[in-house]
Amino acid sequence: MRTKLDRLGLAVATLIASTVAADAHIIGTRLGDFYAGAAHPATDPQDVILWIAVGVLAGSLGASRGRWLVLLFPLGLLAGLLIGASVPSLPGSPVMDAGLILVLGLLLAAGARIPATALGMIGFALAVLRGAANAGGIGPETNLPLFAAGLACTGYVAITLIMAITIAFRRAEAGDATAWRGIALRAFGGWIAAIGMMMVGFALASHAGA
Amino acid sequence: MTPSHRLPALAALALTALVQPALAHEQVGVTGGLLSGLLHPLTGLDHMIAMVAVGIWGAQLGAPAIWVLPITFPLVMALGGVLGVLQVPLPLQEPVIALSALVLGAAVATRLRLPFAAAAVVVGVFAIFHGYAHGAELPRSANPLAYGIGFVVATGLLHLCGISIGLLLRWPIGERLIRGMGVAIAVLGCYFLARSLGGIA
Secondary structure (H helix, E strand, O other): OHHHHHHHHHHHHHHHHOOOOOOOOHHHOOOHHHHHHHHHHHHOHHHHHHHHHHHHHHHHOOHHHHOOHHHHHHHHHHHHHHHHHHOOOOOOOHHHHHHHHHHHHHHHHHOOOOOHHHHHHHHHHHHHHHHHHHHHHOOOOOOHHHHHHHHHHHHHHHHHHHHHHHHHHHHOOOOHHHOHHHHHHHHHHHHHHHHHHHHHHHHHHHHHHO | OOHHHHHHHHHHHHHHHHOOOOOOOOOOHHHHHHHHHHHHHHHOHHHHHHHHHHHHHHHHHOOOHHHHHHHHHHHHHHHHHHHHHOOOOOOOHHHHHHHHHHHHHHHHHHOOOOOHHHHHHHHHHHHHHHHHHHHHOOOOOEOHHHHHHHHHHHHHHHHHHHHHHHHHHHOHHHHHHHHHHHHHHHHHHHHHHHHHOOOOO
8 A cells, every 4th residue: 555655656746747838839720819919918018007007097986987998998909909000110109108107107196086088088099009019919920800809808808807806996995994995096006107207217218328 | 665765756756846947147028127126125125124114104104194105105216216217416325325214213213203294305305315226226138117117016015014014003012113113224224324434344
């Protein structure tokens, strides 16, 4: 019995030792471009920060003001991607991206009560800009509809989830005992604005050095 | 193989399974930038104690300082970071950073009750110097955005740590403990100040 257990242990240990990273080669399949589009925003920290910033800002304003973004954001990404794919030489602007991070962070930190229309316009404009930036991931062999569908799906899922989590976080506010939740969101806005301000500095320094 | 040898052999095999590739000098790209930014405020003891002291002092001062500080401090610090990135000359960086630990530690130790505006100015001036040091020491090969995210988050978490420590004020023994921490921070600040002025090798 003891010998069997030892052998089993040895076999398990050997199997573990011989493992390698899983590689499903999904990019090589027909739907690879869908996943390439879906994953592309995660490869750029600017996308990650801007999406989180606009999602948290919309969520902090409540479901009634933010719900249009669920539709407008993925549509903006699609529009931007199409523009970026049609005009490949479209110049990106690091200063504008950094400025957007700063403005969104300041709006969140200040607890600004933005009207739903303005929020929708900001979200759509941001999505167009980032959609155009994501067009950089399209190669000559890329299937554009699949890539676009992947990007739009990620945009829809990400913005909906971020808004929902923020709304759930704020909804739990009930009096002084949980007032820290609103403060925490504003502090988070301060962090985002600080990152944006740093980025404006980096972008200006790079521009001056170029 | 005797039973006494099997266990070490199994352990060796299991350890082999857990090894990861060594990644030295990896301060490049997004990962390197994020890691550098996160570690920069944590690896400099003078930065770390001053940030924690800001949080504790904010908790001692109460509202609105306790919530205004974590919102505005990163912004002012980022302004200093921009000056650092742009290589704008800022004299006496190291002595002022050390002085910040000394002053903030003393404020915590004595439970100094400054008017909010005065406290904000004191903390804001120090924030510029701390941010400057972070911006000026950006690893050139690292992703700047990831570096910025890292150091802002690390600084914010240090404030949060200070504010959490400040919750001990609810108990009398906690207040004594916090004042003791203030003394320790001020003493360390004295040491860093003497070192930055060349008094200690």
